[in-house]
Amino acid sequence: MSTLTAAAPRDSVRPVRRRITAGRLILHAFLITMVVVWLFPLFWAIYSSLRPIADTINHGYVSLPASLGFDNYVTVWQQADMPHFYLNTFVIVVPGVILALTLASMVAFCCSQFSWRFNLLVLMLFTGGNLLPPQVIIIPLYWIYRLTQIPNLALIDFGSFSIPLFSDNGLLYDQYIGIILIHVVFQTGFATFVLSNYMKTINKEITESALVDGANIFRIWRSVMLPLCRPALAAVATLLFTFMYNDFFWALLLLKSGDKRPITSALNNLQGEFFVNYNLVAAGAMLAAIPPLVVFIALQKHFVAGLTLGSTKG
Amino acid sequence: MANRANASTTPAPAGAAGAGELVVTRQRRRYSRLTRIDKRLMVLMVGIPLALDLILIWGPTVASILLSFTNWSGIGPLTPANVVGLKNYQTLFFSYLFFWPAVKHNVIWLAFFTFISTPIGMFFAVLLDRELRGGRIYQSIFFMPVVLSLVVVGFIWELQYAPNDGFINNFFGLVKSHHIVDWLGDPNINLYSVLIAASWRQVGYIMVLYLAGLKSVDLALREAAKVDGANEVQTFFRVVLPVMAPINVVVVVITAIESLRAFDIAYIVNRGKNGLELLSTLITNNSLSEASLVGFGSAIAVVLLVVSLVPIMLFLSRVMRTLQ
Numbered sequence: 031m032s033t034l035t036a037a038a039p040r041d042s043v044r045p046v047r048r049r050i051t052a053g054r055l056i057l058h059a060f061l062i063t064m065v066v067v068w069l070f071p072l073f074w075a076i077y078s079s080l081r082p083i084a085d086t087i088n089h090g091y092v093s094l095p096a097s098l099g100f101d102n103y104v105t106v107w108q109q110a111d112m113p114h115f116y117l118n119t120f121v122i123v124v125p126g127v128i129l130a131l132t133l134a135s136m137v138a139f140c141c142s143q144f145s146w147r148f149n150l151l152v153l154m155l156f157t158g159g160n161l162l163p164p165q166v167i168i169i170p171l172y173w174i175y176r177l178t179q180i181p182n183l184a185l186i187d188f189g190s191f192s193i194p195l196f197s198d199n200g201l202l203y204d205q206y207i208g209i210i211l212i213h214v215v216f217q218t219g220f221a222t223f224v225l226s227n228y229m230k231t232i233n234k235e236i237t238e239s240a241l242v243d244g245a246n247i248f249r250i251w252r253s254v255m256l257p258l259c260r261p262a263l264a265a266v267a268t269l270l271f272t273f274m275y276n277d278f279f280w281a282l283l284l285l286k287s288g289d290k291r292p293i294t295s296a297l298n299n300l301q302g303e304f305f306v307n308y309n310l311v312a313a314g315a316m317l318a319a320i321p322p323l324v325v326f327i328a329l330q331k332h333f334v335a336g337l338t339l340g341s342t343k344g
Numbered sequence: 345m346a347n348r349a350n351a352s353t354t355p356a357p358a359g360a361a362g363a364g365e366l367v368v369t370r371q372r373r374r375y376s377r378l379t380r381i382d383k384r385l386m387v388l389m390v391g392i393p394l395a396l397d398l399i400l401i402w403g404p405t406v407a408s409i410l411l412s413f414t415n416w417s418g419i420g421p422l423t424p425a426n427v428v429g430l431k432n433y434q435t436l437f438f439s440y441l442f443f444w445p446a447v448k449h450n451v452i453w454l455a456f457f458t459f460i461s462t463p464i465g466m467f468f469a470v471l472l473d474r475e476l477r478g479g480r481i482y483q484s485i486f487f488m489p490v491v492l493s494l495v496v497v498g499f500i501w502e503l504q505y506a507p508n509d510g511f512i513n514n515f516f517g518l519v520k521s522h523h524i525v526d527w528l529g530d531p532n533i534n535l536y537s538v539l540i541a542a543s544w545r546q547v548g549y550i551m552v553l554y555l556a557g558l559k560s561v562d563l564a565l566r567e568a569a570k571v572d573g574a575n576e577v578q579t580f581f582r583v584v585l586p587v588m589a590p591i592n593v594v595v596v597v598i599t600a601i602e603s604l605r606a607f608d609i610a611y612i613v614n615r616g617k618n619g620l621e622l623l624s625t626l627i628t629n630n631s632l633s634e635a636s637l638v639g640f641g642s643a644i645a646v647v648l649l650v651v652s653l654v655p656i657m658l659f660l661s662r663v664m665r666t667l668q
Contacts, residue, residue: 064468137389144386146386156394159397163648166405169645170407171404218393219401307509314499
């Protein structure tokens with residue numbers, strides 16, 4: 031670590047090792063302190079969410095609990111109609127991720143395995159579009175959504191929950207399909223960028239020999255490229271799920287009906303009217319946080335891989 | 345498309361002339377093999393997503409610029425009579441009370457992310473980029489807030505910041521002694537409270553980017569520096585950091601873009617008012633949620649666009665270079 035050890039590495043092996051151990055201890059102590067700092071806000075939210083408000087009022091906020099339980103969760107789940115908002119999110123995110131992956135993998139395939147006049151320009155349009163702040167386009171987008179006519183062909187009912195195909199007010203505005211559409215288009219930019227980075231590393235001879243064998247490029251995309259890209263697709267799917275699940279902006283401005291809102295923006299709506307105390311706020315926030323946390327814990331590898339692919343090779 | 349082969353001769357990969365030539369001849373052969381059906385399929389596979397991207401992203405971008413020269417309110421048709429030239433910009437720069445504070449807040453946001461969140465993230469990455477028992481666990485914990493929605497992050501921090509019911513004021517006895525600090529309500533400090541919450545998430549993001557960057561730094565390079573007598577700090581700043589230049593660009597771009605996009609937390613706290621004005625919240629407040637000043641809001645959007653183009657161009661020129 032010092033000039034001395036570097037100059038005489040062999041003689042100083044033992045002292046170095048001892049010093050490293052001491053250094054390691056300090057390092058771990060520091061990291062553990064930081065971990066405590068990092069986890070505290072989340073711990074506090076979980077703690078508050080498990081504590082009945084009466085107990086908090088009796089003993090004060092910073093105190094040991096007399097009782098803990100899931101009462102706040104039950105209250106939020108039932109009275110704020112959480113299952114409905116989870117379903118809204120589901121209806122938006124599942125088609126959103128699938129469509130964005132499909133479109134992006136096609137563009138990435140055509141742009142990375144073949145070179146034609148505008149392939150770089152196309153990649154730049156997609157990548158640049160994804161980097162724009164959404165607020166730059168929201169005003170015209172809002173009016174496009176208000177003015178575009180969309181037919182309603184059917185209504186799919188699941189008990190009290192119904193999904194219009196495609197629009198129950200004849201517009202793109204205030205519809206699941208509108209939110210899905212903007213998610214797909216916006217995130218196709220990101221996914222195209224990441225997937226084309228990945229596809230660049232795939233030997234072009236594979237595509238070529240498939241062409242020689244007489245497969246058309248759609249078939250090559252479907253049966254050769256997609257299976258080869260499975261790791262990248264998994265990584266991007268994980269990220270897209272999180273991006274779409276966590277979205278607040280599009281749903282806030284392009285949806286009006288409270289009962290169509292996905293869970294994150296519904297949470298904001300509940301803030302004023304339903305969350306009468308902070309322990310309920312905590313339970314609501316935790317309920318919204320659980321799906322992405324579960325995905326993260328289960329698929330952490332993909333998560334990091336996706337972000338890394340999007341950065342190191344760019 | 346027939347003259348494609350010509351253009352593809354130019355991007356010979358640097359330092360590998362031989363390999364480059366090989367690729368070129370191969371491409372030439374391949375192109376003669378794309379049938380008419382293939383070419384049509386390709387037009388569809390690229391064309392549909394591209395059309396959507398142009399209609400819903402780039403079209404509105406141009407529309408924002410055009411609308412910024414009008415005084416359209418969203419009611420009635422848009423006619424030539426609505427064109428007002430630069431009047432919206434004049435109002436924005438010289439008489440709109442909230443514009444310059446919002447610019448200042450965005451700049452503070454950027455500075456905070458650049459000089460506080462990014463160095464912390466980088467520091468964590470450097471600490472974790474070694475064989476360390478439990479390194480994975482530390483990494484996961486620092487990264488965990490990144491997966492949470494900013495709405496959830498906002499709520500979690502409201503539980504810390506709330507004047508009477510929050511952790512901070514209760515823990516430090518400020519509630520009992522009636523010295524309540526309104527962390528999110530006081531316009532002098534609420535921006536910084538929000539920035540701490542936003543950094544809780546940003547740091548993990550930056551850390552992961554730098555961890556990836558550090559992994560790509562050749563170990564031999566560090567060993568060489570060590571042999572030459574450099575200590576760890578010197579090695580990092582003089583050897584590792586310069587080698588990580590590509591990652592640094594990505595981090596700079598991400599930091600800038602995230603600072604310009606900042607919206608969710610400020611909106612959750614107080615709809616972006618009273619100390620939390622940002623360009624992004626001014627756009628929606630003026631044109632969509634509270635008033636319907638389409639032209640005026642578009643002028644703010646254009647300012648945001650122009651500023652955003654700096655990091656976007658930086659990033660794209662980088663991508664361009666590596667793709668060629």
